[in-house]
Structure formats: structure tokens, C-alpha cells
Amino acid sequence: MTITLLHHTPLEVCSHAIRTCWQSFDKSDDGGEKDQALIDRVVNKYKHASTIEHLVYSFYVQGVSRALLQELARHRIASPSVKSTRYTLKELKDAQAFAEDDYDAANRFIVLTGNTLVDTASIKALNNLQSILKKGISNDIAKFCLPESYKTELTWTINARSLQNFIALRSDKSALWEIRDMAYKLYETLPQTHQYLFEKSLYPK
Ligand SMILES: Cc1cc2nc3c(=O)[nH]c(=O)nc-3n(C[C@H](O)[C@H](O)[C@H](O)COP(=O)(O)OP(=O)(O)OC[C@H]3O[C@@H](n4cnc5c(N)ncnc54)[C@H](O)[C@@H]3O)c2cc1C
Numbered sequence: 025m026t027i028t029l030l031h032h033t034p035l036e037v038c039s040h041a042i043r044t045c046w047q048s049f050d051k052s053d054d055g056g057e058k059d060q061a062l063i064d065r066v067v068n069k070y071k072h073a074s075t076i077e078h079l080v081y082s083f084y085v086q087g088v089s090r091a092l093l094q095e096l097a098r099h100r101i102a103s104p105s106v107k108s109t110r111y112t113l114k115e116l117k118d119a120q121a122f123a124e125d126d127y128d129a130a131n132r133f134i135v136l137t138g139n140t141l142v143d144t145a146s147i148k149a150l151n152n153l154q155s156i157l158k159k160g161i162s163n164d165i166a167k168f169c170l171p172e173s174y175k176t177e178l179t180w181t182i183n184a185r186s187l188q189n190f191i192a193l194r195s196d197k198s199a200l201w202e203i204r205d206m207a208y209k210l211y212e213t214l215p216q217t218h219q220y221l222f223e224k225s226l227y228p229k
Pocket of ligand 1: 098099189198
């Protein structure tokens with residue numbers, strides 16, 4: 025999995041929002057230590073959490089499974105734009121067939137678990153799907169036999185309040201390993217000056 029931060033809102037937009045309530049703009053240090061402490065106090069201590077909804081992050085998330093995707097889609101306060109299997113299965117149709125133990129080649133299309141039985145079953149599913157595509161069956165019908173391990177990617181936009189909730193739920197040890205990995209990677213991809221907002225949400229590895 026690769027996660028790239030495409031865009032983020034500067035912290036001073038959030039401190040400006042908070043200072044709007046008190047009209048205390050003259051006390052701002054343009055997103056510096058004073059503003060950062062203010063955000064922490066208002067959001068995390070006073071629970072005036074709607075103010076961090078002004079902070080928005082857009083990530084490019086690549087190489088995750090459709091198993092992860094269906095869990096990610098449950099997070100309603102976020103916007104995903106997902107690579108469509110309806111439009112992109114040609115890349116699988118045009119690929120070489122996969123030897124059942126050629127995990128390196130198959131890894132282009134599926135997320136591997138490290139379990140030989142499971143990964144071999146995924147490669148078989150990939151070969152089955154490919155032979156169906158080569159017979160001219162349309163993507164809209166063929167996609168119904170995709171394995172859950174099939175890789176996808178998305179641009180994902182989420183505000184800081186919802187990201188705190190996501191990181192708290194999905195870094196927890198009860199979360200699925202792949203989405204747990206994603207929660208940690210998201211945190212690591214954030215600008216360093218923003219990470220303190222999410223530290224308390226992060227379950228220890
Ligand atoms: C370990 C784990 C196991 C899970 N197992 C299952 C499972 O077996 N089956 C299953 O179906 N799901 C399962 N889920 C998914 C879970 O039920 C949530 O759908 C998912 O975690 C999204 O959380 P959320 O609703 O807080 O996030 P979001 O949808 O992003 O919502 C964010 C917050 O907005 C508020 N909110 C959003 N919509 C509403 C609403 N309609 N009414 C009131 N408040 C709202 C809530 O405060 C919510 O916390 C699991 C999640 C985890 C972490």
C-alpha cells in the first residue's frame with residue numbers, strides 16, 4: 025500500500041475559525057505554537073470538535089484490496105473516488121496468465137496475505153477472471169467473480185474530525201490488519217505539524 029498526501033488545509037485556517045468565535049485574531053501567530061495549543065485546547069479539551077472540520081486532507085491511496093475498500097466505504101464522513109473495475113479490467117485481460125506460485129507477478133493485481141493457501145486461491149481466481157475476460161465477457165458481468173484481494177486505488181478526502189474517528193477505530197487492534205496498516209500510514213503521511221491532533225486517537229502498534 026502506498027499513501028500520498030495530495031493536499032491539506034493549513035492549521036491557521038482552523039485557528040482562524042476558532043478565533044472567529046472570540047474575535048481574538050490579534051493573538052494569532054499564523055499557525056505557530058500559540059495557534060497549535062489553542063486548537064488542541066478547544067478541540068480536544070473543550071470538545072468544540074466541529075472547528076477541526078475546517079482542516080481537510082486529500083490522500084491518494086494505492087494498492088489496497090477491495091476487502092479494505094468495503095470497510096473504508098463505511099466511513100460516511102469522507103469522500104472516496106475509486107478506480108473502477110467496470111472501466112479498467114482491460115489491464116488484467118492483457119496481462120500474462122499467472123503461475124500459481126508466482127506471487128511477485130500476481131502482486132500487481134492482488135493484495136497478498138502471506139498465507140500460501142489463501143494467496144494461491146487468489147491467483148486461481150485471477151486466472152479464472154482473466155480467461156472469462158479473454159472470452160469477450162463484458163467487464164460489467166465479469167467483475168462479479170473478482171476476488172476480495174483484488175487491488176484498487178482511490179483519492180480519499182476527509183476532514184480532521186472524521187480522520188480522528190477513523191484512526192481511533194481502525195488503528196485499534198480489533199481492526200482488520202490491512203485497514204489498521206492504512207490507519208498508521210495515514211498518520212505517518214500527515215504533515216508533522218498536524219500529527220499532534222491525532223496522537224491520542226492512535227492505538228499503540
Ligand atoms: C473493529 C470493527 C469491526 C466492525 N465490524 C462490523 C461488522 O461486523 N458489520 C458492520 O456492518 N460494520 C462493522 N464495522 C463498521 C462500523 O459499524 C462503522 O460503520 C464504521 O466503523 C464507520 O464508523 P463511523 O460510523 O463512526 O464513521 P462515519 O460513518 O464516518 O461517521 C462518523 C461519525 O458521524 C456520526 N454519524 C454518521 N452517521 C450518523 C448517523 N446516521 N446517525 C448518527 N450519527 C452519525 C457518528 O458520530 C459517527 O461516529 C466495524 C468497525 C470496526 C472498527
